[in-house]
Structures are given as C-alpha cells and as structure tokens.
Amino acid sequence: MTATTLSTQNLCRNYGSHIAVRDINLQLQRGEVLGLLGPNGAGKTTTMRMLTGNLAPSAGSIEICGIDLLNKPQEAKAHLGFLPEIPPLYQDMTVDEFLLFAARLHRLSKPKIHTALGDAKQRCGLEDRGRHLISTLSKGFQQRVGIAQAIIHNPDVIILDEPTVGLDPNQMREIRKLVRELGVSSSVILSTHILSEVENICDRVQIMHKGSVVFDQTMAELQQQGTSLEMVFTQLTQ
Amino acid sequence: MIVTIVRKELNMLFTSPLAWILLALIQLILTWAFLGRLDAFLEIQAQLLQIENPPGVTETIISPVFAMAAIVFLMITPLLSMRLLAEERRNHTLTLLMSAPISMTDIIVGKFLGLMIFFAMVIALIVALCMSLLLGGAIDFGLLLSNTMGLLLVAACFSALGLYISSLTAQPVIAAIGALGVLLGLWIIDLAAGETNHWLHFISLLKHFENFNQGLIDTSSIAYFILFMTTFLILTIHRLDGERLHG
Incomplete structure (x- = not known):
C-alpha cells in the first residue's frame, strides 16, 4: 500500500x-x-x-x-471510482442489475461480487431499492446509485x-x-x-x-x- | 471483459420490446414469403418434373427466402445499431465505460458481438423454417449452408457500419437514418454500373451476397465482407479514441 x-x-x-x-x-x-x-x-x-x-x-x-x-x-x-456531473445510469436497468454490471466492469471476481453489491447498497442506503428500475427512482436516489457505482469495487x-x-x-x-x-x-x-x-x-x-x-x-x-x-x-x- | 459488455447489450436489447417486436415481425414476413414460394412450387411441381435436371426445392424456396431476409436485415439493422453508441452518449453512460478498466476495443467488439448474437438467433429461426421442408422431402444442405454463411457475413457488415455511424452522433434517430441511407446506397450502387465487370459491382454488398445465395462460396466475397467489417470496427474504435484525445 x-x-x-x-x-x-x-x-x-x-x-x-x-x-x-x-x-x-x-x-x-x-x-x-x-x-x-x-x-x-x-x-x-x-x-x-x-x-x-x-x-x-x-x-x-x-x-x-x-x-x-x-x-x-x-x-x-x-x-479509480468516478461519479461524473451527470450520473451515468442505464434507465432501463434495475439498481441491482446496474451495480452488478458496474462491478463486473471493474473486474470484481465472482465470489466477491455479491458481497460488494450488498456492501455498496448498504453504504448508500439502497438496501430496499435493489429491484427498482433506475428510471423510477427520484433524483436523490439516482445520485446514490451513481455513488454506489463509483465505490462498489472499493x-x-x-x-x-x-x-x-x-x-x-x-x-x-x-x-x-x-x-x-x-x-x-x-x-x-x-x-x-x-x-x-x-x-x-x-x-x-x-x-x-x-x-x-x-x-x-x-x-x-x-x-x-x-x-x-x-x-x-x-x-x-x- | 468482452463477455460483460455482450451480456449487458443482450440484456438491454431483450428488456426493451424492440427486439421482441422485430423477431416476431421478421418471422412473420419470412414465413409469409416462405409459404408463398412453397405454394408456387407445389403448383409447378408437375411441370418441373418434365424438364431434365429440374431446380430443387432448395433453389426455388430457400434461396428466395434468404434473399428476402437479407433485405429485411438491411431495413432493421439501423434500428438495432442506432442506440449502441449514440444512446450511451446521450445518456452520458459512455463515461462509465470509458472510466472503467476496459479497453476501447473490448467495448466496441462487445457491442458488435451482442448484435451479432441477435442476428444469429434470427438466422437460426430462418434455418429452422427451412428445415421444416424435410417433412416432405430432401433439401440441399450445401446451398443452405452457403446461404446461412452469406447472410451471417452480410449482417456482420451491416452491424459494423451501423455501429460506426452510431459513434458519430448523440442522436439515435440520426444514426438510424444515416445507417439506412449508406446501406441502401451500398446495396443499389451496382445499378449505376452498365457493364457486367464494372468496379462498382465489387463494392455492392448485394452482388457479393448473390454469390452465396446461388450456392457459390467465393473467397473474394468472404474477403470483401471481412475487410468491410473490420474496417468499420477499427474506424469506430478510432473515432472514440479520438474523442478522448480531442475532447
């Protein structure tokens, strides 16, 4: 380190x-x-x-x-984790699908991926939003998904x-x-x-x-x- | 890493109704054409038997169906390819891909393969349709193979071109219209050539597909398709790299 x-x-x-x-x-x-x-x-x-x-x-x-x-x-x-000014979200995905995609994109290995997902959701207060479509979330929650995407791979x-x-x-x-x-x-x-x-x-x-x-x-x-x-x-x- | 992109593309494609509607429509149109040809074949079957070395069921039914499928593909590729990059740019999701530890080549090839898997499914359905003729007789598998191969290659060319045009704009509709325009142009460009050996014939995607349609697997046609496809894929990668360099 x-x-x-x-x-x-x-x-x-x-x-x-x-x-x-x-x-x-x-x-x-x-x-x-x-x-x-x-x-x-x-x-x-x-x-x-x-x-x-x-x-x-x-x-x-x-x-x-x-x-x-x-x-x-x-x-x-x-x-590196990055949240741009406009959060890069796929509106047609659910929160879980999107975060899993972000995790795979950052090369998290299979066994780690689900703990990372749970962890990121918990840190950003998204525990009960996993199955919601991103397009149905409010601006604040979309912003949180954006942050979760940036920190999921630690x-x-x-x-x-x-x-x-x-x-x-x-x-x-x-x-x-x-x-x-x-x-x-x-x-x-x-x-x-x-x-x-x-x-x-x-x-x-x-x-x-x-x-x-x-x-x-x-x-x-x-x-x-x-x-x-x-x-x-x-x-x-x- | 390519697999991640392919999975995402297929996921996005099949969660939208577009893919399903297109699958249903293509199947409807081609089955209609198939049944029409079958009907005509049954009517003239008696006369065909009287000529020496008559055209078989594969030539009279399957080849025209594949020729029709190629035209249908030309029409629908722009609809499928338009969103690949234009929509990513419009929704600002391209940033996500660009800041991820993944190369530009992986992104583009992943998107291209995602679309090709969709086309492979459509082609599999067409082949299944043709296989139903086995119930009533034998078919020429060689001709079926060359047609399948030709259709797959021509779909790959359409997709690569559509992907490139999608990389030029942030408006999916403009990408679709642009791709359709260029594809139609490449399709009919040989009409402008008078003599049979004019160089314009060599550019026309239609002319090359015709060889496969007649059962001729021509190396120069395969080479043309592969060159066409890789050229546009490389151009797309360059285009996105250029965006990073020039802002």
Whole structure:
C-alpha cells in the first residue's frame, strides 16, 4: 500500500488555442478528502475527466497508486471510482442489475461480487431499492446509485463531481457523511460549489480559477489563519 | 471483459420490446414469403418434373427466402445499431465505460458481438423454417449452408457500419437514418454500373451476397465482407479514441 494514491505533474489541456487547464500538480494521500472549488468554467470538470482517463491531457502525467494512467490505463483505472456531473445510469436497468454490471466492469471476481453489491447498497442506503428500475427512482436516489457505482469495487481514489447537486438537505447530509466515511480508507476528490460542504468534510482545499490552481491549503491551516473560505474564494476568483 | 459488455447489450436489447417486436415481425414476413414460394412450387411441381435436371426445392424456396431476409436485415439493422453508441452518449453512460478498466476495443467488439448474437438467433429461426421442408422431402444442405454463411457475413457488415455511424452522433434517430441511407446506397450502387465487370459491382454488398445465395462460396466475397467489417470496427474504435484525445 502506497501512501500517495494520486499524483499529477504539470497537467495541461488545451482546446485548440484555448487553455482549459494549465500546470496542475496534485498530490493526494490515502485517507485524504480534497475539495476542488472554483467558479464555473474554471477547469474542474476538465481536470476530473483527465484524472479518470476520459480525456487525454495535452501535457503532463498522471499516476494512480504509482501506475501511469497514460501508459497502463487499464491497470490504473482499476483503482479509480468516478461519479461524473451527470450520473451515468442505464434507465432501463434495475439498481441491482446496474451495480452488478458496474462491478463486473471493474473486474470484481465472482465470489466477491455479491458481497460488494450488498456492501455498496448498504453504504448508500439502497438496501430496499435493489429491484427498482433506475428510471423510477427520484433524483436523490439516482445520485446514490451513481455513488454506489463509483465505490462498489472499493477503489483507492474516488472522484466525485458535484455529488450533492439537486439533493434535499437530509440527503445532502447523508451523502456528506458517506464521503467522510469513504475518506477514511481511500482518497476522495470532491468538486462542489457549496463552500460549507468543503468546510465540513474536506481535509484540504484547492481553488481553481481560469485553469490554474490559485489556492492550496489544508483546512487546519486555514482555520489557524482565521480566514474564512468564502473570503479567500471571493478574493481569488473575482 | 468482452463477455460483460455482450451480456449487458443482450440484456438491454431483450428488456426493451424492440427486439421482441422485430423477431416476431421478421418471422412473420419470412414465413409469409416462405409459404408463398412453397405454394408456387407445389403448383409447378408437375411441370418441373418434365424438364431434365429440374431446380430443387432448395433453389426455388430457400434461396428466395434468404434473399428476402437479407433485405429485411438491411431495413432493421439501423434500428438495432442506432442506440449502441449514440444512446450511451446521450445518456452520458459512455463515461462509465470509458472510466472503467476496459479497453476501447473490448467495448466496441462487445457491442458488435451482442448484435451479432441477435442476428444469429434470427438466422437460426430462418434455418429452422427451412428445415421444416424435410417433412416432405430432401433439401440441399450445401446451398443452405452457403446461404446461412452469406447472410451471417452480410449482417456482420451491416452491424459494423451501423455501429460506426452510431459513434458519430448523440442522436439515435440520426444514426438510424444515416445507417439506412449508406446501406441502401451500398446495396443499389451496382445499378449505376452498365457493364457486367464494372468496379462498382465489387463494392455492392448485394452482388457479393448473390454469390452465396446461388450456392457459390467465393473467397473474394468472404474477403470483401471481412475487410468491410473490420474496417468499420477499427474506424469506430478510432473515432472514440479520438474523442478522448480531442475532447
């Protein structure tokens, strides 16, 4: 077990002449929850898509648990769980069918697959929804299925793109609790627009603006300085 | 890993009513054609006996049914292939596949094989239909084999092309119309050629299938079908890889 689960070096991405993301250097330790903040269009989603192998970087390298994502994508991706902004759900499947498919896709062996399914459902509060069609579930439950899909194979790095959007306050609290739990054994990257969410659940915060990281501190450091996250955010991104 | 994708594709196909409706319709149309040919055969059977070396039941009934099946396949392939990638993109589920530890080749080949298994089932039903003729006499198994093989290869070509066109868009309907247009074009392209040995004949999928339909297993036709199929599968893989590279 390596302590560093995810590291990137000088990660860049251009779309034509437009630079979406430049020189991102990330180091993530096991048991750390990183909050990624930034105004719309700051490059958060682009960064996450690169970290999960959905988008090839223009320059730079990504290592997941010491495995180079660009050279050995399949081995590296096995350590990764990803919930995109819009949860990738097959509406015609039941929750169980979908999660089993996700588990097989992540190469879980047959004997493990059913315990993993039960475990993921239990963690996301989906125990009694197994036989429901995904299309009949409410937004909050669909979001939970999305998270269950990302954690079913017990990945070392979990990347969640705005996991609490569209949820009611109770569901939000539950998801936050879940993220905290996940952060004990794995590393979590969480992008969000809700500053209090970061203050509550993250160990470290990075703020992105116009494609670069403009702020990177642990929550403890921030508290010592006595500055609020909101002040920092407004200062840096306006 | 391919098996996971194949299973998922078949699962999705058979949970929707589309597959069942198509299976029923294909069977209805082909049985209708089959019975029509059988009727005609029984009427002219007496006259056929008077000529030397008369065409058998396989040539007069089975071959036309397979020719008809090829046209039916051309019509339904776009309906089946349209959702393969276009719908994944529209529902944002392509991200799930792309972030999973599975290669692009596995995804595409899995989807292709899923569709081919469906076609293999349809073809098995057609063969069963033809086997019912054994109740009344003998059939030419060689001709039946070449027809089955030709139909399977031609279905593989249709599927590969449909899959590629589905990878170009996020709208399943556009994928269907595009695939139908291209398939029809490839089907009738030889009409534009006047002389018999014109190069356009070689491009036409119909011309190559005709060989199999008449019982001729032509290596160059097999080569054409396999080249056609692999070309479009590789193009699809490239297309999705390109999306990852260019965003």
